[in-house]
Amino acid sequence: MQVTLGPMKFGVWIPNCRHLATPDIIRRTAVRAERLGYDSVWVSDHVVVPNANVANFGEAIFDPFITLAVAAGATSRVKLGTTVLIVPYRNAIVTAKMVSSLDALSGGRVILGIGAGWVAAESAMLGVPFDERGVMTDEHLRAMQELWTSAAPAFEGKYTQFGALKFEPKPIQQPLPIWVGGHSRAALRRTVAFGAAWHPINRPPEELRAGRAELGRLAEGAGRATAPAITLRNDVRVLRPGQAVPTSAHAGRVLAGEPSALIDQIGEIAGCGVEHLVLEFLSEDGRALDEQMDAFASEVRPAF
Numbered sequence: 001m002q003v004t005l006g007p008m009k010f011g012v013w014i015p016n017c018r019h020l021a022t023p024d025i026i027r028r029t030a031v032r033a034e035r036l037g038y039d040s041v042w043v044s045d046h047v048v049v050p051n052a053n054v055a056n057f058g059e060a061i062f063d064p065f066i067t068l069a070v071a072a073g074a075t076s077r078v079k080l081g082t083t084v085l086i087v088p089y090r091n092a093i094v095t096a097k098m099v100s101s102l103d104a105l106s107g108g109r110v111i112l113g114i115g116a117g118w119v120a121a122e123s124a125m126l127g128v129p130f131d132e133r134g135v136m137t138d139e140h141l142r143a144m145q146e147l148w149t150s151a152a153p154a155f156e157g158k159y160t161q162f163g164a165l166k167f168e169p170k171p172i173q174q175p176l177p178i179w180v181g182g183h184s185r186a187a188l189r190r191t192v193a194f195g196a197a198w199h200p201i202n203r204p205p206e207e208l209r210a211g212r213a214e215l216g217r218l219a220e221g222a223g224r225a226t227a228p229a230i231t232l233r234n235d236v237r238v239l240r241p242g243q244a245v246p247t248s249a250h251a252g253r254v255l256a257g258e259p260s261a262l263i264d265q266i267g268e269i270a271g272c273g274v275e276h277l278v279l280e281f282l283s284e285d286g287r288a289l290d291e292q293m294d295a296f297a298s299e300v301r302p303a304f
Contacts, residue, residue, distance in 0.1 A: 202252025
């Protein structure tokens with residue numbers, strides 16, 4: 001199938017956690033993504049791993065901002081994204097500083113994907129009241145936007161207060177793009193309030209269509225001129241004859257098949273309005289990851 005919709009952008013998830021999380025694979029993946037023409041590279045965020053979640057995240061997780069700084073230094077073009085930063089885990093002022101510094105030092109390449117978090121045990125270990133994570137996320141985002149945009153920042157909230165200060169550097173991008181993860185109604189509301197895009201993971205076409213319609217309704221109700229864009233992070237495997245789909249650490253729909261089947265699957269989600277697809281390649285080792293990236297770039301992406 002030759003897709004005739006507008007061009008879709010593609011990103012690559014850098015394995016900063018789970019079994020491929022090594023310094024060599026992290027650097028090599030970022031460089032390879034840029035060389036192969038991908039549009040962006042992405043990392044996940046967890047600070048600690050509760051023992052009950054080792055199967056989800058692995059034991060080692062590299063910090064998202066440090067990882068993206070390494071990627072920024074090894075590349076010159078690809079966007080640098082978090083998929084997603086768990087906002088209430090960190091002080092809002094400190095997070096704002098890290099984001100603005102990375103954007104300034106990388107030449108304006110940051111996309112801040114955000115979420116409120118879902119692991120209650122991790123939140124407790126970091127001193128974050130789990131039941132308050134949503135309101136904390138909203139307030140932190142407002143505080144960060146004040147720091148990024150105001151010449152004389154001042155803010156008075158429940159969790160963050162500041163004033164009579166200078167905050168530099170500002171992000172190069174004004175506004176700095178925020179993509180909101182999750183697929184709950186709260187996530188869609190937060191997308192309309194703060195986001196340039198909605199950024200769920202592994203959602204099937206019917207959920208993407210429903211989310212797109214709801215975003216349109218919410219945007220109209222909020223007086224927003226245009227609805228946020230639709231983006232997606234998805235587990236992906238380019239299969240060869242006889243290969244089985246590997247196990248995913250995530251719930252939801254895996255995109256898997258030989259190149260022609262993948263083109264059909266991605267064409268369907270493009271028809272749902274998805275403009276930027278972040279690919280988490282399901283690979284058993286670093287060599288398989290390289291092969292997956294090569295195969296997708298040469299056999300699937302040209303259709304789009």
